[in-house]
Amino acid sequence: MTYLKSQTMNLDSNIPEGPLADKWDNHRFSSKLVNPANKRKYKIIVVGSGLAGGSAAATLGELGYNVDCFCYQDSPRRAHSIAAQGGINAAKNYQNDGDSIHRLFYDTVKGGDFRSREANVYRLAQVSTNIIDQCVAQGVPFAREYGGLLANRSFGGAQVSRTFYARGQTGQQLLLGAYSALSRQISAGQVKMHTRDEMLDIVVVDGHAKGIITRNLATGETKAWTADAVLLCTGGYGNVYYLSTNAIGCNVTATFRAYRRGAGFANPCFTQIHPTCIPVAGDHQSKLTLMSESLRNDGRVWVPKNAEDAGKNPNDIAEADRDYYLERKYPSFGNLAPRDISSRSAKEACDEGRAVGPGGRGVYLDFSDSISRLGETAIRERYGNLFQMYERITGENAYQRPMRIYPAIHYTMGGLWVDYNLMTTIPGCFALGEANFSDHGANRLGASALMQGLSDGYFVIPYTIGDYLAKSGAGAISPDSPEVKEVMESVRERVDQLVSSKGKRSSRSYHKELGQIMWEYAGMARNEKGLNKAIGQIQDLRDDFNKNLLVPGSGDNLNAELERAGRVRDFLDFGELLCRDALERNESCGGHFREEHQTEDGEAVRDDENFAHAAVWEFDGDGKTPNRHQEKLTYDNVKLAVRSYK
Amino acid sequence: MKLFLKVWRQDNRNDEGRFETHTLDNVSEDSSFLEMMDQLNEQLLEEGTEPVVFDHDCREGICGMCSLTINGLPHGTENSTTTCQLHMRKFEDGDTITIEPFRAKAFPVVKDLVVDRSAFDSITQAGGFITVRTGSAPDGNALPVPKDDSDKAMDAAACIGCGACVASCKNASAMLFTSAKAGHLNMLPQGQAEKDKRVLAMVSAMDEAGFGNCRNYGECSAACPKDISLDYIAKLNRDHAKAKIKSIFA
Numbered sequence: 001m002t003y004l005k006s007q008t009m010n011l012d013s014n015i016p017e018g019p020l021a022d023k024w025d026n027h028r029f030s031s032k033l034v035n036p037a038n039k040r041k042y043k044i045i046v047v048g049s050g051l052a053g054g055s056a057a058a059t060l061g062e063l064g065y066n067v068d069c070f071c072y073q074d075s076p077r078r079a080h081s082i083a084a085q086g087g088i089n090a091a092k093n094y095q096n097d098g099d100s101i102h103r104l105f106y107d108t109v110k111g112g113d114f115r116s117r118e119a120n121v122y123r124l125a126q127v128s129t130n131i132i133d134q135c136v137a138q139g140v141p142f143a144r145e146y147g148g149l150l151a152n153r154s155f156g157g158a159q160v161s162r163t164f165y166a167r168g169q170t171g172q173q174l175l176l177g178a179y180s181a182l183s184r185q186i187s188a189g190q191v192k193m194h195t196r197d198e199m200l201d202i203v204v205v206d207g208h209a210k211g212i213i214t215r216n217l218a219t220g221e222t223k224a225w226t227a228d229a230v231l232l233c234t235g236g237y238g239n240v241y242y243l244s245t246n247a248i249g250c251n252v253t254a255t256f257r258a259y260r261r262g263a264g265f266a267n268p269c270f271t272q273i274h275p276t277c278i279p280v281a282g283d284h285q286s287k288l289t290l291m292s293e294s295l296r297n298d299g300r301v302w303v304p305k306n307a308e309d310a311g312k313n314p315n316d317i318a319e320a321d322r323d324y325y326l327e328r329k330y331p332s333f334g335n336l337a338p339r340d341i342s343s344r345s346a347k348e349a350c351d352e353g354r355a356v357g358p359g360g361r362g363v364y365l366d367f368s369d370s371i372s373r374l375g376e377t378a379i380r381e382r383y384g385n386l387f388q389m390y391e392r393i394t395g396e397n398a399y400q401r402p403m404r405i406y407p408a409i410h411y412t413m414g415g416l417w418v419d420y421n422l423m424t425t426i427p428g429c430f431a432l433g434e435a436n437f438s439d440h441g442a443n444r445l446g447a448s449a450l451m452q453g454l455s456d457g458y459f460v461i462p463y464t465i466g467d468y469l470a471k472s473g474a475g476a477i478s479p480d481s482p483e484v485k486e487v488m489e490s491v492r493e494r495v496d497q498l499v500s501s502k503g504k505r506s507s508r509s510y511h512k513e514l515g516q517i518m519w520e521y522a523g524m525a526r527n528e529k530g531l532n533k534a535i536g537q538i539q540d541l542r543d544d545f546n547k548n549l550l551v552p553g554s555g556d557n558l559n560a561e562l563e564r565a566g567r568v569r570d571f572l573d574f575g576e577l578l579c580r581d582a583l584e585r586n587e588s589c590g591g592h593f594r595e596e597h598q599t600e601d602g603e604a605v606r607d608d609e610n611f612a613h614a615a616v617w618e619f620d621g622d623g624k625t626p627n628r629h630q631e632k633l634t635y636d637n638v639k640l641a642v643r644s645y646k
Numbered sequence: 647m648k649l650f651l652k653v654w655r656q657d658n659r660n661d662e663g664r665f666e667t668h669t670l671d672n673v674s675e676d677s678s679f680l681e682m683m684d685q686l687n688e689q690l691l692e693e694g695t696e697p698v699v700f701d702h703d704c705r706e707g708i709c710g711m712c713s714l715t716i717n718g719l720p721h722g723t724e725n726s727t728t729t730c731q732l733h734m735r736k737f738e739d740g741d742t743i744t745i746e747p748f749r750a751k752a753f754p755v756v757k758d759l760v761v762d763r764s765a766f767d768s769i770t771q772a773g774g775f776i777t778v779r780t781g782s783a784p785d786g787n788a789l790p791v792p793k794d795d796s797d798k799a800m801d802a803a804a805c806i807g808c809g810a811c812v813a814s815c816k817n818a819s820a821m822l823f824t825s826a827k828a829g830h831l832n833m834l835p836q837g838q839a840e841k842d843k844r845v846l847a848m849v850s851a852m853d854e855a856g857f858g859n860c861r862n863y864g865e866c867s868a869a870c871p872k873d874i875s876l877d878y879i880a881k882l883n884r885d886h887a888k889a890k891i892k893s894i895f896a
Contacts, residue, residue: 059780063742074701075767077807078709094787130781137783141800148790166800172708173803180775187771195764218756247703284677286684287705368709389707391730392724393678450889458780465800506691508684557658559759561691 001625002098009264009618011631015119020637021101022182027420028463032470039064041474042229044465045201045212047254049076052433053062054178054235059188060535061460062181068225069182069191072198072249072563075470077179078234079245080483081433081453084171085292085386086155088135088450089126095152099160101125106638108448111338112413112441113590114604115270115614117633120438127417128451132164132251134379134458138177142166152335153294155446167290169384174450178457185545192593195216198563199254200232200491200557204261205483208472209429213484213491217563220556222495224488228469229428231461231636232258233453236412238271240571240578241244241523242515244409245277245290251567255416255435263424263442264616266437267414268375268574269582272444272591273524274410275342276392279362282347288408289393292385293446296335297404298370301326301342307353314356314364314402325349329601333645340406340591341645342445343404343407348602350406357404371399407524411449413440413591414581417616417631421464422456423522425616428468432456439615442590495504498565499555503548507565510545512577514538514568522579527595531583535576542572577617577626584628587611608640647673649685650742653698659754660667661782675735679722680705680712682734683745687781699757707731707871710806713813714759720869722812728808728871737746745828748813752856753821756798763809765855766823772851773844774827794831801831804872811874817858820827822866824852825882826874847887 016027034042042065044434045058049071071079091104104125109116132150136142136618141153142164152161166173185191196217203211203226211226237252238244259265276291302322309317325345327334337345344365349355356362372380376399380387387398394404416424416431418438423430433453440448477484521534545568553559588597588604589611597605613630620626649670651785656663670689673682680702687697703711714729715723726876737743745759754763779884811822828848831837837844860879867876 045783055780062779073703073709073711074763075807077767077770078703078711080704080709081705081706083704092786122724133783134778134780136786136789137776137778137836139799139834139836141796141803141830141834142797144787144791144793146793148796149787158682166803169804172806173800175805175827181778181780183767183771184775184777186767190864193767195767245706247709248705249703281676282674284674284685286678287683291707313793350726362814388726389731392727395733395735407701464779487812506688550691552694558699561687561697 002305009265009616009629011417011423011425011616011629012419013117013631014421016420019222020122021117024126031467033468033585034470036064040066040471043068044229044231045477046070046233047212047230048079048233048235048435050079050081050233050235051175051178051453051627052230052435052457054079054175054182054459055454056233056390056432057191058178058181058185059184059458059462060465061188062343064190067185067191068227070194070197070199072217074195076193076195077176078181079175080250081450082172082175084245084450085168085290086294087153087170087446087447088131088163088174089155089163089445090164090451091125091162092129092133094150095161097160100487102344103160104128104162108439108445109407109441109638110643111443112442113604113643114441114608114635115267115284115589115633116441117438118635121461122362122450123150124439126457127455130459131451131454135177137172138180140173140177141165143422154297155293157455158445165294166292168383171450174454178454193596199234199257200494201257201487202261203484203487204426205477210477211350211479211484213488214494215491216556221486223493224484226476226479226484228474228476229430229465231430231432232416232435233432233457234435236314236415237574238409238412239323240575241409241518242511243285243288243519244279244460245274245288248287250646251570253567255431256570256574258416258424258426258429259617260619262619263426263429264417264618265414266417266555266616267581268578268617269522269585269592270413270590271406271409272339272411272413273343275339275346275407276365276405277408277410278325279357279359279404279406283360289329289389289407290408290410291390291570293339293404295365295383295386298331298382299335299365299367299371301335301363302364303349303354303356305517310354310356323354331646337645338443338445343524344593346407346603362406365405366402367398368402369423411444413437413442417614421467423464423468428472430465434459442592468572485602494599495555495566498551498562498569501549501565502550503550505548507561507568509562510541510549511568511571513541514572516577517541518578522582525593526582528583531579534579537571538576538579545569545572580626581615581617585611585615587621612640630637647675647737647739648683649673649737652742652744654746655698655758655809656755663755667769673734675733677734678730679732679734680714681732696890698758702730705730705892708806710808713761715748715809715813717744720813721746721871726871726873728806748809749816750812750820753809753812759840760879765819765857766807766809767772768855769820769824769848769851770827773847774831775838776831778838789835791835799830799833802833802874802878805874806872810869810871812857813856814865814869816839817861818864819860819880820852820855820857821860822870822874824848825878828885829878830879832881841885843890844881845885845889846893
């Protein structure tokens with residue numbers, strides 16, 4: 001494949017002038033404003049109601065825009081942001097332990113293995129403090145000290161305590177905060193909420209995003225919605241692996257459809273594997289459950305030193321026969337080493353035959369030291385709900401026997417390419433939260449996803465969308481216009497085609513098989529041969545899907561098989577794109593580990609000379625290899641260094 | 647394990663509905679209840695029958711999307727557990743399991759086991775928020791909140807809005823849900839300014855949505871997968887009475 005220079009795709013990141021710390025201020029001043037009376041003339045579509053979508057819809061509604069917000073769940077409160085456990089970072093430095101905006105910025109850029117955009121990350125660190133204030137004012141019940149002030153804890157990849165949390169349910173509480181703000185706007189009539197509505201395509205007219213086509217999952221009705229701008233806040237694509245910590249409904253369709261209509265898709269191979277999940281128990285498994293990373297604050301990760309001890313009861317393995325491999329390999333970060341590094345180390349230990357537990361893939365996370373040091377009550381207070389969840393799923397009591405954990409797909413750093421304004425390569429189409437690519441580079445730090453979702457929704461988009469609208473002018477088109485009808489027709493055709501698939505195999509079985517291919521060849525470690533093999537296998541699987549898929553029932557009512565078939569169809573195309581990106585990125589960085597590029601002791605080797613860029617993929621038609629463009633990443637404020645946690 | 651399943655089927659809101667019986671073999675005791683349902687659906691597909699639809703999403707007990715009344719109890723017999731977290735090791739080989747939707751007048755059936763719980767959203771929209779403009783908040787530590795108050799607010803805020811409380815109640819009352827949301831905000835200093843208005847609006851939205859009256863049976867709290875305490879109902883009654891009296895004299 002050739003490396004095309006950006007020819008047709010405008011990848012101007014629009015990073016404002018000036019010193020790093022002043023860029024956002026400068027930009028806010030130079031951005032055009034929409035006057036209050038004019039705001040009500042604009043219509044904005046927000047797809048997704050998680051932290052990014054919920055906060056954006058609420059804030060834009062409050063500013064006076066007319067917002068239509070869509071989610072596939074039965075209520076906006078159920079978006080998968082709700083499942084985030086550990087916490088949210090903010091550079092408040094309430095702990096007086098050396099934190100600052102610049103340190104959070106630096107940690108995030110370094111944690112992302114120098115593949116994120118400096119200016120975006122700095123802005124994220126800047127607004128992080130506003131997020132906490134906002135959430136407290138909304139009534140988010142963050143953990144507090146006895147004096148009544150906010151408590152913090154430390155998290156993987158950081159040496160300061162900057163994580164705010166609400167027990168093990170931080171995502172839930174932040175989402176309920178955004179949902180309450182959204183509910184206020186719904187009751188005020190500023191936001192119209194559309195539940196059980198799934199976006200199946202985007203309408204682009206004269207190069208600008210002007211609307212979406214949805215299918216109502218309960219009635220089967222396809223409908224066109226038009227607006228002056230479209231915000232995609234539809235989360236990540238982790239479910240391309242079938243088994244992940246994502247909710248069952250999470251899918252790539254919205255962003256992938258935007259990609260097919262001209263939005264560049266950046267770095268799809270940057271996927272994050274979370275080190276602390278409950279291991280796979282059997283073939284029935286439909287999802288993997290995360291155990292919050294915060295557990296690593298008090299738990300010690302180990303496997304037996306000798307493979308022959310792997311089958312023993314862990315409590316019978318002598319201290320001297322245990323290998324606390326993270327503490328051994330990374331003495332300064334120990335059990336708090338970043339996610340990608342911890343995950344790979346677990347894989348290594350298991351590959352060496354030292355895996356524990358029935359599934360043959362697992363390592364111990366042991367709390368016995370903390371329990372003897374702090375008492376069981378203290379541990380119960382910190383992690384009680386997680387221990388309870390672990391017991392429900394595995395039937396084991398982690399107070400008495402170490403937890404078994406194994407890495408699982410958790411988050412995707414890649415996403416739609418956006419500029420500093422969060423606008424994709426389709427003007428008027430914005431991507432927020434996990435759906436975009438910009439802030440986490442090749443690896444996201446713990447407790448930073450919530451921060452980014454809320455930053456984008458509460459504090460970035462309200463400024464940047466005004467600039468777009470003021471410059472482009474109001475111009476919503478009619479849902480009956482021919483451009484809209486054309487897209488609508490193509491959606492209907494696609495749905496009809498799926499409904500009329502009366503073959504033999506269920507969409508779930510295809511999804512499972514795709515997941516196995518992805519996990520095997522594009523999971524924790526990747527290599528050229530494997531990726532090429534995966535691409536071939538995915539193409540074959542897709543051909544089979546097109547011939548032998550079985551979708552029962554009709555399209556005019558609730559049909560879960562039809563919903564899944566549509567999502568899996570897009571995952572089949574997207575999985576290939578992901579593998580292609582992984583193949584072309586001929587270096588190891590963050591969550592993308594190419595076996596060809598590692599040091600003698602197995603650490604990732606980056607290639608800054610050739611790959612200090614975001615790879616942006618441009619759709620070029622079905623059956624054609626997409627074009628790969630580059631946005632060069634420049635680092636003026638941090639020194640590119642070998643990421644070391646030793 | 648081999649299981650005998652009595653599953654509720656209903657084509658739409660107006661359909662009368664009926665039970666269907668299916669036998670399912672080779673169920674792993676490590677699978678979750680919903681994974682067992684997935685297995686049933688794969689079997690139905692092979693048999694040429696339309697699969698059963700049910701609501702689910704996160705499958706880790708937090709989104710509140712899963713429902714199901716299992717053997718007469720919302721989310722089944724296991725305490726503090728949502729259906730998605732209920733595992734088949736809690737059942738015996740050869741068991742007959744009855745699976746129905748959450749039943750309540752305010753939760754009409756959409757299809758099979760899926761119900762419409764949007765009435766909960768309307769209760770929140772009536773007043774389940776603190777009015778704060780984005781960007782106008784003071785520093786997070788400007789207002790200390792006693793840890794005890796914050797903990798109690800968190801206990802209430804843990805509600806996942808699944809509706810088990812309503813489905814378990816003879817009167818299909820939504821008092822536990824409403825009191826949890828109102829209680830969470832009313833217990834915090836940030837929530838004081840709108841407290842009276844909030845409880846009046848939320849309670850009247852609850853009544854309008856068609857939920858029944860609370861008679862303190864307590865089934866709701868027993869069925870709640872997040873163990874929301876009945877104390878919040880008492881608190882809501884107290885707050886509501888106060889607000890009502892104040893509104894009379896205002």
